[in-house]
Structures are given as C-alpha cells and as structure tokens.
Amino acid sequence: MKQSVSFKLNNQNVSVEVNGDESLLTIIRTYLDKTGTKFGCGLGDCGACTVLIDNEAARSCMILIEDVANKEIITIEGLATGEILHPIQKAFITLDALQCGFCTPGMIMNALGLLIKNPTPTRNEIINGMEDNLCRCGSYNRIVEAIEMAAKEMNKKVKI
Amino acid sequence: MKPDKIDQLYFSDVNEPIKFDRREFLKKLGGGIIVVFCIGKLSLLDGWGKNEAVDELNFNAYLRVKENGRVNCYTGKIEMGQGIITSLAQVLAEELEVPISSVDMIMGDTDLCPYDAGTWGSLTTRFADPVIRAAAAEARETLLNLAAEKLHINEDQLTIKEGVIFDINNPSKKITYAEITKGKKIVKTLTKKPEIKKAKDFKIIGTPIISTDALAKVTGKAQYSGDIKLPGMVYATVVRPTVYGAKKLKVDASALSDFEGVALIEDGDLVAVVHTSLETANKAAKKVKVIWDAPKATSNTDSIFQYLEDQITESSVFKEAGDLLIGKQISIRIIDGKYYDGYKAHAPMETHSATCYFEGDKLIIWASTQTPFGLRDQLVNALHTSTEKVQVKQIFTGGGFGGKIYNKQAIEAALISKSCGKPVQLVWSRKEEFMYDRFRPAAVMNVTSGVDNKGKLTLWDFDIYCAGTRGTSLFYGIENNRTRMFNEKNVRGDSHTNSLNNVSVHPFGTGAWRAPGNNSTTFARESHIDVTAHKIGIDPLEFRLNNLNHKNMTATLKLAAENFGWKKPKKEGHGYGIALGEDAGTCVAIIAEVFVNKNTGEVQPIRVVCAQDMGQVVNPLGATVQTEGGITMGLGYALFEEVEFNGGNLKTRNFKNYEITKFSKTPEITCIFRDKMDSKPEGGGEPAIICVGGAIANAVFDACGARVNRMPITPERILNELNKT
Ligand code: FES
Ligand code: FES
Numbered sequence: 001m002k003q004s005v006s007f008k009l010n011n012q013n014v015s016v017e018v019n020g021d022e023s024l025l026t027i028i029r030t031y032l033d034k035t036g037t038k039f040g041c042g043l044g045d046c047g048a049c050t051v052l053i054d055n056e057a058a059r060s061c062m063i064l065i066e067d068v069a070n071k072e073i074i075t076i077e078g079l080a081t082g083e084i085l086h087p088i089q090k091a092f093i094t095l096d097a098l099q100c101g102f103c104t105p106g107m108i109m110n111a112l113g114l115l116i117k118n119p120t121p122t123r124n125e126i127i128n129g130m131e132d133n134l135c136r137c138g139s140y141n142r143i144v145e146a147i148e149m150a151a152k153e154m155n156k157k158v159k160i
Numbered sequence: 161m162k163p164d165k166i167d168q169l170y171f172s173d174v175n176e177p178i179k180f181d182r183r184e185f186l187k188k189l190g191g192g193i194i195v196v197f198c199i200g201k202l203s204l205l206d207g208w209g210k211n212e213a214v215d216e217l218n219f220n221a222y223l224r225v226k227e228n229g230r231v232n233c234y235t236g237k238i239e240m241g242q243g244i245i246t247s248l249a250q251v252l253a254e255e256l257e258v259p260i261s262s263v264d265m266i267m268g269d270t271d272l273c274p275y276d277a278g279t280w281g282s283l284t285t286r287f288a289d290p291v292i293r294a295a296a297a298e299a300r301e302t303l304l305n306l307a308a309e310k311l312h313i314n315e316d317q318l319t320i321k322e323g324v325i326f327d328i329n330n331p332s333k334k335i336t337y338a339e340i341t342k343g344k345k346i347v348k349t350l351t352k353k354p355e356i357k358k359a360k361d362f363k364i365i366g367t368p369i370i371s372t373d374a375l376a377k378v379t380g381k382a383q384y385s386g387d388i389k390l391p392g393m394v395y396a397t398v399v400r401p402t403v404y405g406a407k408k409l410k411v412d413a414s415a416l417s418d419f420e421g422v423a424l425i426e427d428g429d430l431v432a433v434v435h436t437s438l439e440t441a442n443k444a445a446k447k448v449k450v451i452w453d454a455p456k457a458t459s460n461t462d463s464i465f466q467y468l469e470d471q472i473t474e475s476s477v478f479k480e481a482g483d484l485l486i487g488k489q490i491s492i493r494i495i496d497g498k499y500y501d502g503y504k505a506h507a508p509m510e511t512h513s514a515t516c517y518f519e520g521d522k523l524i525i526w527a528s529t530q531t532p533f534g535l536r537d538q539l540v541n542a543l544h545t546s547t548e549k550v551q552v553k554q555i556f557t558g559g560g561f562g563g564k565i566y567n568k569q570a571i572e573a574a575l576i577s578k579s580c581g582k583p584v585q586l587v588w589s590r591k592e593e594f595m596y597d598r599f600r601p602a603a604v605m606n607v608t609s610g611v612d613n614k615g616k617l618t619l620w621d622f623d624i625y626c627a628g629t630r631g632t633s634l635f636y637g638i639e640n641n642r643t644r645m646f647n648e649k650n651v652r653g654d655s656h657t658n659s660l661n662n663v664s665v666h667p668f669g670t671g672a673w674r675a676p677g678n679n680s681t682t683f684a685r686e687s688h689i690d691v692t693a694h695k696i697g698i699d700p701l702e703f704r705l706n707n708l709n710h711k712n713m714t715a716t717l718k719l720a721a722e723n724f725g726w727k728k729p730k731k732e733g734h735g736y737g738i739a740l741g742e743d744a745g746t747c748v749a750i751i752a753e754v755f756v757n758k759n760t761g762e763v764q765p766i767r768v769v770c771a772q773d774m775g776q777v778v779n780p781l782g783a784t785v786q787t788e789g790g791i792t793m794g795l796g797y798a799l800f801e802e803v804e805f806n807g808g809n810l811k812t813r814n815f816k817n818y819e820i821t822k823f824s825k826t827p828e829i830t831c832i833f834r835d836k837m838d839s840k841p842e843g844g845g846e847p848a849i850i851c852v853g854g855a856i857a858n859a860v861f862d863a864c865g866a867r868v869n870r871m872p873i874t875p876e877r878i879l880n881e882l883n884k885t
Contacts, residue, residue: 022439030395030438035387036380038558040509041590045815048509076380089378096370096785100241101377102509102558108378127823134815136509136559137241138792140826142785 007068009034010078020066025049027065028075036076036105040134047133050106050113051075057113076105079112087153088112091146099137107133111147119155123148191345193225193302195295222274223252223295225303229323229338231256231263236276236533237288238268239373240557240564241789242845243782244279244288246372250779251289254364255296255356257320258337260372268532269554278531278565289778289841297356298348306340359776359837366837368781373556385526385555386513390583393515394434396425396576397445398586403454404595404668404808415447424448425579430572434580457807459667464602465500468625471665472646478629480642487619487640491610494619495692499607499684500870501627501853503666503803504600504673505818510558511593512569517583521545526555527570535567542571543578561793562672566598591813598671599803603627605684609692610640617692617707622685626665628677631743631850636689637709667808674790675743675846679797679853683871686739686854691867700738700858701726712773713740713747716834720749720771723832733758734766735863739854744843747773750791750851752827756863758882761875763799763860765827770848772831775839787831787848794852795827796820802872 006015009032016031023042028034028051037060040048044062051060052074079086088108091097098104107130114121114129121129126147135143223233233252239245249263266272268279300320307325308315311333319328326334359366376382401408408429416422416433422444425432431450435441459467488494508528516525523543529535532552539550557564569588577584588596603626610619620634620641632643664670673679693703701721708714717740730736734755741748753766768791777783800819804811812818831848853871861867866881 019439022437026438029387030389033389034380035383035389038384038510039386039587040511041814043590043814043816045590046509076378080379085378092378093370093374096374096781098241098371098374098377099243099785099789100509100559101373101382101556102241102384104377105380131823134509134820134822136507136561136793136820138789138821138826139785140792140821140823141788141829144823 003066005065005069007070008072010074016065018065020064022065023061024051024063024065024068024073025060028060028073034075034077037109038102038105040103040106045132045134046103046106047110048103048106050109050133052109052113052116055113055116057110074109074112076109079108086112088115088146088150091150091153092143095142095146095149097139097142097146099139103133103135103137103139107135107143111143111150115147115151115154120151121147191227191343192341193299193344193346193348195223195299195302195348223292223299225256225299225337225341227338227341227343229262229336229341231258232266233263233292234266234273235288236268236270236273237279238530238532238554238557239265240279240530240560242279242786243371243779246369247779247782248288248292249372250364250369251293252296254362255293256300256323258323260364260369262323267554268529268552270532270536270550270552272554275533278534279560293356301355302346302348303337303340306344307335310335310340362837365776365778366780369779370781382556384510384513384558385515385528386510386585386587388515388526388555388585390515390517390585393517393583393585394423394436394580395438395441396432396434396573396584396586397441398572398592399431399433399445399448399450400592400595401450401452401454402809403452404810406452406454406808408450409453410451412449415449416444418447419444423580425576427575427579430575432572432576434576434582434584455808457667457809460806461502461802461804464502464667465604468602468604468665472625475623475644475646478643478645479633482640484619484621484640484642487610487621487638490612491618492613493692493695494608494610495688495695497607497609497684497688497691498869499605499680499687501603501680501683502871503602503670503805504797504801505594505597505803505812506559506561506563506599506673507593507597507815507818507820508559508561508563511588511590512564512596513585513587514570514573515583515585516570516573516577518577518581522549522551523574523577524551524553525570525574526553527567527573528555528557528560528564529567529570530557530560530562530564531567534565535570538567538571539574543574561674562676563597566669566671568596590815594803594813594818595810596669598669599666600673600676600679600797601626601666601670603677603680605681607684607688609688611692611696615696615698615703615706624677624681627680629681630676631678631741632681632685633742635710635713635740635742635747636704636707638707667805668810674793675850678741678743678846678850679794680871682739682741682850683798683853683857686741686851687857687867687869690737690854690858690861694861704738704740710747712834713742713749716740716747716771716773717749719832719834720751720769723771723830724751724753724769726751730862731755733863735859735861737855737858737860737862739851739858741847741850741854743847743850745775746842746844746847748847748851750848750855752852752855752859754856754859754863756860756866756878758864761866761878761882763856763873763875763878765795765799765825765856767828767830768852768855769830770832770851771834772847773834773836773842774844774847775836775842777833777837777844778841780833783833783844784831786844788829790846790849791829791852792821792826794849795825795856797871798853798856799825799872799874802874
C-alpha cells in the first residue's frame with residue numbers, strides 16, 4: 001500500500017508516494033534526486049549518508065521514510081546559500097580536507113550537527129563526535145582542523 | 161634512476177599504448193592547437209617525454225588550446241582522490257603560462273580520450289607529468305611562433321603571462337591565445353624534447369594548490385557512477401552465493417510473483433532481479449532461491465600461512481649476490497625470523513557501482529573504475545561487440561587503491577541492461593564489496609640475517625610467499641644476499657595477480673592493493689632489521705645508518721630522524737619505531753611513536769614523521785594530503801584490518817567486523833619532502849603506506865617489548881607476546 005509522506009527538504013515542502021519502509025537515504029537519492037548524500041554501507045556503519053533531521057545529524061540509511069513525516073531535513077545540497085558556501089564547506093576546501101570526496105558530504109553534515117549541539121567543541125569533542133564517520137582516504141586530521149576553523153568562523157558570525 | 165628489471169616488466173607491459181588509428185580522434189576535434197603525445201614506455205625509460213617519429217599516431221594523451229583560449233587536456237587517467245585532476249592541470253598551466261583555472265581535464269572517457277592502460281602504480285605523476293609538460297611547452301612554442309608572425313615582432317622579444325603574449329618593450333602590443341588560435345587547426349606531435357622550464361622559473365609547479373574538484377565535492381555536486389539517473393532506469397540486485405567461487409545449480413524464482421514489476425535476469429552464473437524501485441529490487445532478490453555448488457574450504461584465517469608454504473613449492477631467485485654460506489661463516493650472530501600478513505580489503509567508501517544504457521546497439525556506461533579502457537575491452541568481450549560500440553564515460557571514483565581495476569560490477573550491469581533492455585544501475589552492497597573485492601593476498605616472509613662483530617650485516621636470505629618483489633631491492637649493503645619469490649604456479653612478476661589459468665591458492669580473489677606486495681615485504685624486512693639490531697644491542701637508527709648503502713635513503717632517514725627527535729626521552733609506555741622502504745621510485749622513511757597499554761594490549765598511535773625523496777614535488781599540498789592519507793590508511797592494515805574466512809566463506813562482511821582507521825586512532829602526522837625541484841617527479845600516491853606496518857611493529861616493541869610478527873598487530877597478539885616473556 002502506497003502512502004504519502006510529506007516533509008521539508010532543504011527548505012522546500014516535498015511529498016512522496018512510498019511504501020513507508022524505504023530508507024530515507026533511498027528516497028532522497030532515487031526519488032528526490034539529491035545524490036549528494038552517499039550510500040557507503042546501508043548498515044549505519046560509515047556515516048556517508050549523514051543528513052540533518054530537525055537539526056540533528058542522523059544516518060539516513062537507518063531511518064524509515066515514514067518516520068520523517070513533517071520533519072525538516074537538510075542535505076549537503078541545502079547547505080550553501082546560492083553561491084555562498086557554508087563555513088564548514090569553505091573550511092573543507094581551504095584545508096583540502098578531502099580526497100575522493102565520497103565521505104565528504106556525510107562528514108560535513110555530521111560536523112554541522114555537532115557544531116549546532118556544541119558550537120565551541122574542543123579537539124577531543126570533535127574527534128568523539130566524528131568518530132563513527134569513516135574516511136578510507138584518510139583525511140581525518142584535516143577534517144578535524146576544518147571543523148575547528150569552521151567553528152571559529154561560525155561563532156564570529158553569531159557575535160555580529 | 162633506471163627502473164629495475166621487475167619494474168620494467170611490470171610497467172612496460174601494462175602501459176604500452178596499443179596501436180590504433182588515432183586519426184579519427186583528431187578529425188572529430190574542433191579547432192585550436194593540438195599537441196599529441198605518448199605517456200608510455202619511452203617516457204618511462206627516459207624520464208622525459210620523447211617519442212619516435214613512428215609513434216606519431218601512437219599517442220595516448222593530448223592537449224588542445226581551444227579557440228576560446230581555454231585549454232583541454234585529454235587523458236585516459238582517472239581521478240579517484242589522488243589529486244591528479246589538480247596536479248596534471250598544474251604542470252600544464254606552468255608550461256603553457258595560463259592560469260590553472262583555465263585548464264579543463266577530460267579524463268577517462270573512452271570516446272574522447274586516447275587509450276590508457278589504467279590509473280595505478282603511482283605512475284601518473286612520474287610519467288604523465290613530464291610528458292604533459294613537454295607537450296605544453298610545445299604548444300607554447302607554437303603559440304609564440306604564431307604570435308610573432310601576427311604581431312610582426314621577433315619571438316625572443318615576446319613574453320607570456322596568463323595566456324596573453326605581449327612585446328616585452330611595449331606591453332600594449334599583445335595578443336591572446338584565443339585570438340591566435342581562432343580559426344586554426346594545427347596538430348603537432350611531440351617527437352623531441354622541447355625546452356621545458358627550469359625549477360627556478362616555476363610559478364605554479366611546487367606551489368600548494370587546493371584540489372580543483374573540492375568545490376564540487378563539498379557541495380554534493382560531484383557525481384559518481386551511482387549518482388546518475390536515466391529515464392526508465394531500473395535498479396539491479398544480484399543474487400549472491402555465500403561462498404566465493406560457487407557455481408549455480410538451480411534457480412527457484414517462484415516467489416517473485418509477489419512483486420509487481422520485478423524481472424529476473426539469468427546469464428550464466430549471474431542471477432539478478434531488476435525493478436524501478438531500488439528497495440523492491442533488494443527485497444525481491446532475497447526471495448530468489450538459488451542452489452549453489454560451493455568449493456570446499458581448504459584454509460582459514462589462521463591456517464592459511466602454513467597452507468601457502470605447503471602449497472607453493474616452486475621459487476625463483478629475484479636477486480642474489482655473494483655466497484650465503486660465506487655469509488653464515490663470517491657472521492657472529494645469525495637470526496631467523498618469520499613474518500605474516502593477512503588478507504586486506506580495499507574497502508573504498510564508494511562500493512563498486514555502474515550505471516549504463518544502450519543507445520541503439522552502443523553501450524554507454526559510467527563506472528567506478530581505475531581502468532576505463534580495460535573496462536571497455538572487457539565489455540566488448542562480454543557483449544560480443546566491437547570497440548566503437550562501447551563508451552565508458554568520465555566520472556569521479558570514490559576511492560580505488562588498486563581495487564577498482566577488475567570491473568566485475570560494470571560487466572554485470574551491462575549484461576543485465578542488455579538482457580532487460582532498460583537502463584540499469586548496479587551499486588554493490590557493502591557485503592558484496594567485501595566478497596568480490598580482490599583482496600591484498602596473505603603473505604609469508606622468511607628471513608635469515610647475519611651480522612659481524614662490527615655491527616655490519618653480512619647475510620640476508622629473504623623468501624617471499626605471495627607478496628611479489630616490488631620494492632625488495634636491498635638498499636642495505638649486504639654482500640651475501642638472496643631474495644627468492646615463491647608464488648602461485650605460472651604467475652610472473654608480481655603476486656597480486658590471481659593465478660592465470662590454474663586454480664588460485666587463495667580462497668577468493670586477490671589483487672593489487674596500494675603498493676602491491678610492498679606493504680608485506682617492507683613490514684618483514686624492517687621488523688627483522690630491528691630484531692637484528694636489538695639482538696646485538698645497537699640502536700635501530702644507528703644500525704640502519706651503519707648498514708645503508710643508498711645515498712638518498714640515508715639522507716631521507718636522517719631527515720626523518722632529525723624532525724622526529726629520535727633521541728627525545730620517551731614517556732612511560734611509549735615507544736619509537738623506524739621503517740624504511742622504496743616504492744615507485746620514492747624513498748620513504750617513517751618514524752612512529754605509539755603508546756601501548758600493557759594491560760589491554762591496545763595501541764594508540766601518537767605521532768608519525770614521514771620523510772620522502774620523491775624527486776620534484778609538483779603540488780606540495782597534494783603530495784602532503786596523499787602521504788597523510790597513505791599513513792592513515794596504513795595504520796589500519798598495521799593494527800586492525802584482517803579479513804576473516806573459512807575457505808571462500810568470508811566472515812568479514814561490513815565495517816563492524818572490518819575495522820579501519822578512525823578519527824581517534826589518527827596520530828599527528830608530519831610530512832617532509834627532500835628539496836629536489838630540478839629532478840623528475842617520482843610516485844606519490846603509494847610509497848608512504850609501505851612503511852607503516854614496520855614502523856608500528858618496531859614502535860610497539862620499543863614501547864612494551866612485544867615483538868608481533870603478524871599483521872595486524874592486535875591487542876590479543878601483543879598480550880600473547882607479553883605473556884611469553
Ligand atoms: S550508508 Fe548509512 S551509515 Fe553507511
Ligand atoms: S575522502 Fe575518500 S573516503 Fe574520505
């Protein structure tokens with residue numbers, strides 16, 4: 001039986017006709033064509049599929065689409081405002097915190113979730129918060145530095 | 161530096177361009193100035209681009225200064241995170257005097273790019289860079305020529321900046337590349353070595369450049385082969401056996417009637433279902449019952465080493481000198497060692513993926529592959545068609561590390577698409593990725609070393625099972641030595657290949673894994689050098705310096721030791737370890753500091769210093785990122801990664817039971833490069849990783865006294881050794 005599930009994706013209202021037991025990842029990638037969010041394992045082990053749900057980082061491969069009804073979802077595509085990149089995106093570029101780029105969207109979204117919860121994390125808090133996002137290319141140190149850099153930038157903005 | 165024999169064999173036969181008539185390529189291209197060149201055997205031997213006149217139509221890369229002044233560089237190489245999309249553009253921009261932003265790299269498209277054997281072996285920078293530079297220099301000369309004609313000025317009075325040629329004495333007299341090339345079509349072949357820049361004149365080479373693809377990757381716009389969506393496309397799920405190598409006996413697909421719109425595909429041992437919904441395809445595939453004939457298990461995670469030694473009885477001498485008997489006689493200590501390395505997965509974050517469709521009878525495919533042209537040829541075979549009927553398109557690849565050169569997923573996708581008559585997407589699950597990976601083979605290394613009373617190595621007897629000889633040429637001066645390779649029967653060269661026609665000794669597919677073989681043999685050699693040094697009570701750094709017979713390696717080691725502070729006092733429970741190695745022409749010295757918890761056996765990497773002599777460093781930022789990445793990845797094989805199995809039944813199926821390096825295990829990493837801007841560049845993507853195992857093993861020993869001779873160096877193995885003492 002198909003059901004209609006509505007939610008907000010990157011600030012736009014969307015509605016999908018689904019069975020309900022599909023993963024959020026499948027729906028955003030294959031129905032809604034937002035392929036920036038990646039499939040790395042489908043088992044909750046790698047974090048490549050991380051998105052924000054109501055401002056919290058979540059693994060979209062482990063979430064059923066029917067459970068996100070009326071929620072607000074942000075994917076990597078929803079981060080920049082027009083041409084203006086989010087400070088985390090900027091920091092990843094500045095520090096070359098990526099190689100193949102496949103883990104990158106998940107890393108950035110998880111970092112955003114972390115910085116929303118804790119805008120001034122210590123290095124250890126960043127490492128703990130990012131721990132279960134995997135990067136086979138081994139960009140971890142640069143990613144930590146990028147998050148530190150972005151946190152500074154984001155905090156500056158708040159003060160203005 | 162001349163490549164040694166095995167390298168020569170290995171590289172020349174994979175990288176020699178195949179002779180096709182390339183005239184059609186050039187016909188298809190629009191106007192501008194085109195320089196064709198060959199990245200291949202000749203450039204390998206000479207280090208710099210130089211081709212015979214007969215090679216005119218034998219090019220495998222070319223660049224084109226377009227009529228709008230932008231520059232296209234076409235190469236069959238691909239970008240998978242190693243950063244060549246940036247560094248190749250960088251060397252081109254340097255010689256052509258254009259900003260890097262006006263260079264477009266067109267990579268790995270089999271219709272647009274000339275033949276290339278594949279992206280591996282840290283070959284790109286070593287062999288493509290010099291040739292691309294030479295071609296760009298050639299294009300620059302041609303442009304200067306034309307400018308001189310147009311401006312009526314002598315060529316040596318002209319200078320170039322950012323794609324504009326002007327009179328040195330009168331900068332208002334100028335002409336742009338776009339203006340020069342307009343309406344022209346000039347094709348040049350690179351037959352001689354043109355004047356290329358000296359290091360002192362570099363403006364772009366040697367400066368850190370941020371990856372040119374970073375913007376696409378942080379915004380989610382970068383597309384990988386599982387991101388393509390085609391009208392009418394179906395998702396395919398393959399029904400797999402539980403044991404590698406099982407053959408299909410019987411298929412019962414009766415349960416598929418519960419799923420509307422599902423189609424069953426059968427093609428030999430390939431059984432798959434397709435559906436317009438990915439999840440339905442997945443669910444339906446689970447309901448297909450296949451009876452498989454599975455091969456019997458002959459070895460498992462622990463018995464494999466003995467099994468390999470028992471099975472492989474033939475060997476060949478790779479290198480020998482002096483006399484082992486004499487070596488024994490003059491040694492005051494003779495030390496035997498046995499070292500083991502288990503199977504490792506490539507485990508790229510992107511699983512093997514492919515999307516394809518037929519346009520008439522021509523297959524168009526995007527695939528995560530390191531070998532687009534190899535894939536094209538495989539597809540031609542699988543589909544019984546001809547070369548013009550297959551096009552592999554340019555796309556980003558989410559990590560390869562040597563694992564994406566076999567292309568099984570793409571062949572499956574193509575066969576399924578042909579069979580169902582629809583565009584198809586196939587993305588392997590993580591479990592499939594762990595089953596059909598071509599793993600780094602398990603290896604055994606037996607070493608006997610001897611030393612005299614002055615602490616000089618007098619004997620080195622090295623037997624290698626299944627790790628090949630890459631990087632095993634001795635850089636220590638040992639008069640009496642022999643290196644033998646025990647390999648699968650009839651396998652030549654490197655052992656990462658699966659057996660050719662015979663049955664493999666390995667229970668599942670094996671293949672090239674970032675610096676094939678060299679991770680295992682370097683671990684063994686450098687562990688054993690340490691063991692030997694400790695046995696005679698000499699500091700491992702001093703022992704190495706005393707025995708090295710390789711100027712560049714000595715200098716590289718000294719550089720690492722200085723930066724690391726080898727003499728610095730250690731904290732309680734901390735240890736230092738050194739490993740040296742050579743790969744793809746690059747000398748590597750790694751020194752690691754670890755902390756070992758003696759109660760739990762857990763290892764925490766603290767810091768790693770890596771010095772490298774890689775000749776000219778084109779993009780210091782890119783090279784640093786690659787080195788850091790290699791070291792981080794290497795910590796995984798050194799400490800955690802082990803494929804568990806019973807025969808072809810792989811118990812390792814996901815990241816829960818295959819641990820790779822994570823944030824918290826990543827140490828502080830310092831990369832240093834010897835300053836050699838005037839030399840030719842050597843490999844950068846692989847070398848650093850080879851030293852991680854040895855450096856960690858030696859540091860663990862230094863920290864707690866446990867000598868673990870089997871990778872990964874797990875807490876359990878450390879505790880075992882500690883309990884022995
Ligand atoms: S794809 Fe969701 S955690 Fe790996
Ligand atoms: S950049 Fe390749 S997996 Fe992280």
